[in-house]
Amino acid sequence: MDICDLGIVDYEDALCFQTDLWRKRVEKKVPDTLIMVEHEPVVTLGRVADESSMIDRELFEKKGISVVSTGRGGNITYHAPGQLVLYPIVDLAEKKRDITFYIDFLEKTAARALNRFGVPAGRDEKRRGVWAGGRKIAFIGIAVKRWVTFHGVAVNINNDTTPFSGMHPCGESDIRVTSAKEVLGRELDMSEVKRVFAERFVEDFGREYSSQFVVRSS
Amino acid sequence: MGKMELRLPEISAGGEDVVITLWHAGEGDYVASGEDLVEVSTDKATFDIPAPCYGVLERMIKKPGEKAKTGEVIAEICTDDI
Numbered sequence: 172m173d174i175c176d177l178g179i180v181d182y183e184d185a186l187c188f189q190t191d192l193w194r195k196r197v198e199k200k201v202p203d204t205l206i207m208v209e210h211e212p213v214v215t216l217g218r219v220a221d222e223s224s225m226i227d228r229e230l231f232e233k234k235g236i237s238v239v240s241t242g243r244g245g246n247i248t249y250h251a252p253g254q255l256v257l258y259p260i261v262d263l264a265e266k267k268r269d270i271t272f273y274i275d276f277l278e279k280t281a282a283r284a285l286n287r288f289g290v291p292a293g294r295d296e297k298r299r300g301v302w303a304g305g306r307k308i309a310f311i312g313i314a315v316k317r318w319v320t321f322h323g324v325a326v327n328i329n330n331d332t333t334p335f336s337g338m339h340p341c342g343e344s345d346i347r348v349t350s351a352k353e354v355l356g357r358e359l360d361m362s363e364v365k366r367v368f369a370e371r372f373v374e375d376f377g378r379e380y381s382s383q384f385v386v387r388s389s
Numbered sequence: 390m391g392k393m394e395l396r397l398p399e400i401s402a403g404g405e406d407v408v409i410t411l412w413h414a415g416e417g418d419y420v421a422s423g424e425d426l427v428e429v430s431t432d433k434a435t436f437d438i439p440a441p442c443y444g445v446l447e448r449m450i451k452k453p454g455e456k457a458k459t460g461e462v463i464a465e466i467c468t469d470d471i
Contacts, residue, residue, distance in 0.1 A: 218410050218430050244434035270434045271401035299433050315400075316425065316437040 172261075172376065173204040174369045179252050182213045182239055192260045193321045205372050206258040206323075207365050210250035212334070214238045217245035217312045220342065227337035236334070243322035245312030246342030253330035253352075255364055257281075257323045257372065264318035266376075274299065274311055276375065277324045281309045284371040285326070288359055290351050300341065301326070306349035310341060326368075327351065329358045391468035393442050397429070397457045400436050404459045407431055409451045418446050420466060427463065444468040 175192075177185060185208050195201045214231055216224075216238065224247040231238060250256060263273060278294045282301045285292035285308065292303040301309035301324075309326040327350035335348040352358050397407065411428040414420050420440040428437050444466040451463040 218428075218435050219408075219432065242428075242435055244430055245432070268400070269402050270431060270436060271403050271405065274433055311433045313433060314435045314437075317439070 172373050173202055174373075175204055175206045176365055177206060177208040179209045179211065182210050182215065182250065185210065185256075185258070186241070189258050189260065189321045193316070193319055196260050196262060196319045197317045201260075203259070203261040203376075205369060206260065207369065208256045208258065209252045209254060209361070210256060212236045212249075212251040214247065214249050214334075214338065215243075215312075216240045216247050217243045219244070220246045224339045224342045225337070226339060230334065230337035234334075241312075241322070243312040243314045245310070246340075247338050248310045248312065248325060248340055249334045249338065250325060251330045251334070253328055253350075253361070254325055255328050255361070255368060256325045257368065258321060259323050259372070259376075260319065260321055261376070262319050263315065268318055270313075270315060273315075273320065274313065277311055277313075278309070280372050280375040281324050281326055281368075283375065284364075284368045285309075285351060287367050287371070288351060288355065288364070290354050298343075298346075303349055303354050306347045307340060308349050308351070308354070328361065328364050391444075392447065393444065393466045393468055394462045395426070395438070395441060395464040395466060397459055397461050397463050398438060399459045400429075401431075405431060406456045406458055407436070409453050409455050409457060409463065410435065411453065412446075412449055413437075414440075414446045416446055416449055420444060420446050429457065440466065442466060442468055 282292040313322045329352045332348045407429040410430040413425045425437045426440040447467040448465040
């Protein structure tokens, strides 16, 4: 698997990069690839987002933060530098054709990576995303075409979570949001965070899917 | 008359319901085998289903916003004179 760290980039630029890589993956010109980015501040609306999810549009307009509609699954969320975003471009047809299994995998691997830094993160069987101390710390929204994935998971590391107060994150009105920085009381080194997440992802991707193959072949 | 039914494929082992979110073609439009025809969504994922054959999209049985189950017929494609 290739790892690609784009640094801090505009949402639209990263989306162009993703879709270009998605096409190449469909054509089998590139291997599975994990893209890692931090975005300039932006609000994104997933396919099932509606106006009611945005509760304070002025908050974002005052700060010059654009609102972008996207083709990913999910509802509304916010991105900014200090938040690690993972966009895996992987061919599920070569692994397991199961969207739910893949989303579970993303949640588990993000939680395990956060655990490595001492963040007590985990899944909630009743609600999507990754949670720490009852607050949401990572957000899922994916798209799949020809069984090749794009979009992915955003994890609050050092970013200010205040802007999430201007929305119902993921369309849920009763959730509170946190970050690794808030949980630990200190900032994490983003280079180290990216290294650990990449390692975790690559290892878990093989392990999770390998274990499924064992079950199927027995 | 040649007609093919497009059934919702299995996209997760749990067989959860999906919502039709976007038709890439309208009724009466020609569709090409392998091209995106309809997008369905779960709460956290969008999934594009390609046209299974060349033909004319005769009927969208499921409209945007409607739910569908795995195996359910969501469209009919006329394959005459293609």
